Amino acid sequence: MTEIALIEAAALRLAGHVRQTPLLYAPLLDRIAGRRIFVKAECLQLTGSFKARGGWSAVSALPPQARTQGVIAYSSGNHAQGVAYAAARHGSPCVILMPSDAPQIKIANTRAYGAEVVLYDRSTADRDAIGADLSAARGLTLIKPYDDPQVIAGQGTVGLELAEQAANAGIDTADVLACCGGGGLTSGIALALASRAPGLTVRTAEPEGFDDMARSLASGTRQRNATATGSICDAILTPTPGDLTFPILSRLAGPGTVISDDQALRAMALAFTHLRIVLEPGGAAALAAALFAPDLPDTVIAIATGGNVDPSLFATTLERFA
Amino acid sequence: MTEIALIEAAALRLAGHVRQTPLLYAPLLDRIAGRRIFVKAECLQLTGSFKARGGWSAVSALPPQARTQGVIAYSSGNHAQGVAYAAARHGSPCVILMPSDAPQIKIANTRAYGAEVVLYDRSTADRDAIGADLSAARGLTLIKPYDDPQVIAGQGTVGLELAEQAANAGIDTADVLACCGGGGLTSGIALALASRAPGLTVRTAEPEGFDDMARSLASGTRQRNATATGSICDAILTPTPGDLTFPILSRLAGPGTVISDDQALRAMALAFTHLRIVLEPGGAAALAAALFAPDLPDTVIAIATGGNVDPSLFATTLERFA
Numbered sequence: 001m002t003e004i005a006l007i008e009a010a011a012l013r014l015a016g017h018v019r020q021t022p023l024l025y026a027p028l029l030d031r032i033a034g035r036r037i038f039v040k041a042e043c044l045q046l047t048g049s050f051k052a053r054g055g056w057s058a059v060s061a062l063p064p065q066a067r068t069q070g071v072i073a074y075s076s077g078n079h080a081q082g083v084a085y086a087a088a089r090h091g092s093p094c095v096i097l098m099p100s101d102a103p104q105i106k107i108a109n110t111r112a113y114g115a116e117v118v119l120y121d122r123s124t125a126d127r128d129a130i131g132a133d134l135s136a137a138r139g140l141t142l143i144k145p146y147d148d149p150q151v152i153a154g155q156g157t158v159g160l161e162l163a164e165q166a167a168n169a170g171i172d173t174a175d176v177l178a179c180c181g182g183g184g185l186t187s188g189i190a191l192a193l194a195s196r197a198p199g200l201t202v203r204t205a206e207p208e209g210f211d212d213m214a215r216s217l218a219s220g221t222r223q224r225n226a227t228a229t230g231s232i233c234d235a236i237l238t239p240t241p242g243d244l245t246f247p248i249l250s251r252l253a254g255p256g257t258v259i260s261d262d263q264a265l266r267a268m269a270l271a272f273t274h275l276r277i278v279l280e281p282g283g284a285a286a287l288a289a290a291l292f293a294p295d296l297p298d299t300v301i302a303i304a305t306g307g308n309v310d311p312s313l314f315a316t317t318l319e320r321f322a
Numbered sequence: 323m324t325e326i327a328l329i330e331a332a333a334l335r336l337a338g339h340v341r342q343t344p345l346l347y348a349p350l351l352d353r354i355a356g357r358r359i360f361v362k363a364e365c366l367q368l369t370g371s372f373k374a375r376g377g378w379s380a381v382s383a384l385p386p387q388a389r390t391q392g393v394i395a396y397s398s399g400n401h402a403q404g405v406a407y408a409a410a411r412h413g414s415p416c417v418i419l420m421p422s423d424a425p426q427i428k429i430a431n432t433r434a435y436g437a438e439v440v441l442y443d444r445s446t447a448d449r450d451a452i453g454a455d456l457s458a459a460r461g462l463t464l465i466k467p468y469d470d471p472q473v474i475a476g477q478g479t480v481g482l483e484l485a486e487q488a489a490n491a492g493i494d495t496a497d498v499l500a501c502c503g504g505g506g507l508t509s510g511i512a513l514a515l516a517s518r519a520p521g522l523t524v525r526t527a528e529p530e531g532f533d534d535m536a537r538s539l540a541s542g543t544r545q546r547n548a549t550a551t552g553s554i555c556d557a558i559l560t561p562t563p564g565d566l567t568f569p570i571l572s573r574l575a576g577p578g579t580v581i582s583d584d585q586a587l588r589a590m591a592l593a594f595t596h597l598r599i600v601l602e603p604g605g606a607a608a609l610a611a612a613l614f615a616p617d618l619p620d621t622v623i624a625i626a627t628g629g630n631v632d633p634s635l636f637a638t639t640l641e642r643f644a
Binding site: 019021022024026027028031041043044046048085105109112113269272273275276277278279307308311312314315316318319322 | 341346349353366368407427434594595598599600637638
């Protein structure tokens, strides 16, 4: 199948199981930004992030035998919840490898969806090796967070919806900013928009120090981040662009944007006040870029990718920035 | 026109100017509640509450001359923003009477939409008299918060959307809980559902001590609250049911529900965690009833009416209840 056909097939499997998320805007937010900002609110997705799409797409695409044996995933929390939710609804056993410093709410919710959670130390352990061992021992299928065609296809359904919503809103040309970790969402959206709304240009949003994708896109070769931890944007701290995602983005994405942790927190506070949605730091990176990055066009669309944030961090953010 | 025809006409005037809000749900929230809860997220409406609907409906229904002369409204904050927004987009001058103890964010946003804000003391002043004087002096048309057929019709568009969304979700019978002040929203929804989804029964949700509608429905005659202030649910503290709204609700609504301030705050915290939406206390009353009221059916729909909340109150709520 072509890439757009994979996305269309995923959309059919997802229909009725994940939510079509709204495209929000607020006049007072536009005034602050000095441009028109539309926000695709994937924080309102089931499980609180777009990862429910990729999880559902991947689990639903498995052969029946593999689905019965079960799945395994590694994730700082949002992919974990997406896969756990999809696995539970498909009756599949599910093991999730999570870094021990993941937000408590993400660990608790992953367990609440029925998954077995195995914690590891993000700075010392090799999660790929642990995952491979567990997969082999129990006959589990590994659902990778981004380097999987069915995961990319599931995330690409965001792009299908956005193409239609943008057309309905009269938006022909715009930058589409997406919070970017390994690039699964961004590359899925890029493929969908290239086919359905070629006037919309995907660009990545990453935290300072974890801008591997922006540097890779600029240099034309995959770059690595110097460290694995150190930004508050836990959802999007991946070491390097994916094998599958980077070629797609090299071909289709515009230049990457980079935001500071404080800009992500400011974006969370502004989303609270003007859009009444809850964003986590990593899920606010694209909105932060839409608000604060230089050299943007008059109309931008930010993908607000997730809203699973510990209440104490959210409260502190409001006290500092709202 | 019949009442449903007024609502349908309002829906045509509102199309493209206010937002169709999503019907959200969360598996983990259902588990806590022990029933299926759907949430119509009017906090995601433009201006942060359903009041943008009634405001737009009323302003857009004015004769051209009246629209040019301008409008006036009195409101603790959400009707204020709804009318201010609608007036600004129609090019109408707008004066808003607000109680001096209204949340700062509501006062600031009302001004940001371009309205002239006049503050009064909620416990001593007669807002109706002040409003009448200002209307007469400047030739302004008073847009009442609930006792106006066009305002009720605008709020009723929530019911039109809900009837369609419930049908799509396979919901034939349910209690529909709505945060209730003067009853404009509740009566509008009641009229729409009676015509479009008669298996859905509207019920009011009010704070303890301000349950004038519940007592009025139970007794068959309009009751008054003993005091004007004293609940955190500022958006829905009205002295007595409306002249127009009470007869509608007497005919069409089920028994009213009553919630405590702490239950409203708990509902805000649960909406934060599981739905990733921002609610104000008065906007969370219906969700609180859906979670905590006795004698509810297996499926309930809560109208989350508003999300304009001061950040410090929201932060405190998360610290106490999330």
